Amino acid sequence: GAGVSQSPRYKVAKRGQDVALRCDPISGHVSLFWYQQALGQGPEFLTYFQNEAQLDKSGLPSDRFFAERPEGSVSTLKIQRTQQEDSAVYLCASSLVGGGRYNEQFFGPGTRLTVL
């Protein structure tokens, strides 16, 4: 596709439910990032993949958060036993190669998660 896509766009979960958020990066992009954007804040880094390898997961707030990218393309962010503080917009971004000075990140529209 032309850009990064994410699904679902909106997700409402009851506290304690598990959710799975999907990201389809731009075709051919090696790097994939997940961010969490709380209301009124800028995006905060969660985790980073280079191809299928998860190179940095230092931003994941707890062990309830898990991300994977098994074939180096589509990625899924899973949140287990959701809590109200998990309510946020989850943004996915991809960039062309793993490093380098000219690589800007291209963002998807985000998934707005509301935990009741």
Add this chain to the structure above:
Amino acid sequence: AQSVAQPEDQVNVAEGNPLTVKCTYSVSGNPYLFWYVQYPNRGLQFLLKYITGDNLVKGSYGFEAEFNKSQTSFHLKKPSALVSDSALYFCAVRPRYNNNDMRFGAGTRLTVKP
């Protein structure tokens, strides 16, 4: 630790007037600097970046940004604002040595009134 500050939550300008959205940063070394724009229910869209060279960077939609090393600032500017420029603007910094360590400011909501 690196950080980004956008000191204004909101900026209001009249259409046709120049606009400035401020950004200062605290990062060791010479970081890469970025501006992104976010429209309602849309993802962040890349506007421009500073890597090296000329301190004045030109980007999309007539926006430009001026890198000032001594003041550690990277203010976004546009000579003549449009109503359609109304959106949320984010400044971001990234160390040269770490592709995944992108830090964003809290955002500035720009409103351009006709």
